[in-house]
Amino acid sequence: MEKNLVIRALKANAKSFSLSCKKISYVPKSIARLTCILTLQLNNNCLSSLPLELKSLHQLTELHLGNNAFEELPVVLKHLNSLRKLYLFRNKITTLPSEVLDGLPNLVLLNLNHNKIRVIPPAIKSLVCLETISVTDNQLQELPAELGSLRKLTEINFTNNKLTRVPQQLCNLSKLTELYLARNNLTELPEGVLGWTSLRVLDIAGNNLSMFPVDFQQLPLEELLCEGNEFVQCELLESKQEREVLSLKEHAARIVLKEDMNKFSVVARSLPLYPELAHMLSHRGKCALCFQPFLTTWLECVQFINLKKDMGMKKNLTVPVRALLCSYSCFNKRGHSFYGLVKLHTE
Template identity: 65%
Template sequence: MANESVIRALKTKSNSLNLSSRKITHLPEVFAKLPWIAVLKLNNNYLSSLPSELMCLQKLTELNLGNNVLEEIPPVLKHLCCLNKLYLYGNKISHLSPEVLEGLPNLELLNLNHNRIKVIPAEIKKLCSLKSISVTDNHLQQIPAELGLMKSLTEINFTNNKLTQIPQQLYNLSQLRKLYLARNNLTELPEGLGWKNLKILDVAGNFLSVFPVGFQFLRLDELFFEGNCLVPFTLMESIQEKEVLALKELSARLILQENTNSFSVVSRALPMYPDLQDMLSHWGQCGLCSQPFLTTWLECVQFINTKKHMGMKSSQSVPVRVLLCSYDCFNRDDHQYYGLARL
């Protein structure tokens, strides 16, 4: 039956060949005579490897190998430089060959769902055109920082893995619109949110207790966070006496303020002291009065409304980490902060 379809493709020179669900265990060598094929569907078969003749398909842009018995990405794929979409879901793949990844510069979609993958190699960055990567229902324990170098990514789906953290570098993905991290083992999201275009975030079924500083400034359309260990919505009053700022902290605040003025003596002098400049680069900003400070004086939680503060259609209360510069700000009558985390 498969041979008949191949023969028909030879006669008609169709650019699409569908051999899905044919109980195929191996591909015939005649594929070397089909160089014009652009779309090839081999899903739902019993393929454990692909023949070298497949490298003749230099116009192939879409290849579906889903639901077969592959244990690795077939090496021959590294020769298909025009490949745009690659589906490898439902196989037995546990290892991603760096060599194959380096040979697919035009790949935009990679689907590796329902496999046995534990590690994504750093060479994933070689997929410089990749827009969508999906590795759901695998055994991933970490995400390579190199993923943050893939500026074209708009969608990432790592649902149902064993991730405990995500790298800070993912915030470099300014074009990212959809991020799915549900059902992992995440305990926190890194500080410094930079997803300006993110519209969908799914972190349901993890172990998050609070969202990072500045989370409320994201402009999401959808947020899923049920099934986490969020801090309780319980008001905690500060009973501490007003702190007296140390002289070095007062000096640091003055320097931080002066450094914003490019004409000031401080701003011109700091480049000559790289160690001091590095220390001052870790300054924080009070979540209430917006004043800069060097030492974290107060860390607390504020519950924000997703509809009011983030412009979402749904109204939910989300705990967001907030840094304050003093107890004066914490005890302001016009603001209520909850769940005091650290002094």
């Protein structure tokens, strides 16, 4: 019966071909004759492999392999360089071979939901055109930093995995509009979230977060899902300490950093001549109250932000956002909205 369908498709010069829901355990090699098809639907079957002959489908842009029995990415995929959309949800996949990922430079959508994947290899960086990646309900324990190099990404979904951290490099994704990280084991989000200049939807429900990172309230969010975390409560902590003893290195660094804020100063013009010093100072912070720079010594605080009032969202919810103050002198000033959490921190 499958051969008859292939013959009909050949005669009709079809651009799409489907063997979905046929209960087949193998793909007839005759499909390789359909060199003009753009879409191939093989979902909802019992497939565990694909014939190498399918590499002749040079124009194929969309491949549906969901709800089958694949335990790994079919090797033939590395020859399908025109693929733009690949669906492999509800299989038994455990690994993502680098050589296969290297052969998919035009992929814009990758759906690997409901598998058994533990690791996404660094070779994911080969998917330079990727816009959407969804790997929900897997066993991911960590994400590769290389994801941050996929600058076209607009949607990331890693819901229901075992992630404990998000790489700092993901903050480089300025086109990201939707980020789903619900039901993982995250204890914090990376600093530098201002890099998510297009982010509209963030779902971090069901994690172990205690607060949001610095400057979180400046994100252009329209929807935030954050229930089921362990956020710090709004309890005022007053300090009896009026000032701290800074190291000579910290004193010197603050003087240099303050001078560097004036781009016409001798210090600002001279720093590029000392790359090691410039690199060390690049890890500077900025006081949330006086806006003066510091290097490695700060007071960790929290500010409580109302999503509706302060961020323009529909939800009337107050969440804690991390803030760093440069000194007890700033912390002890009256009239600010920062709450102390811990003692002065020195890296």
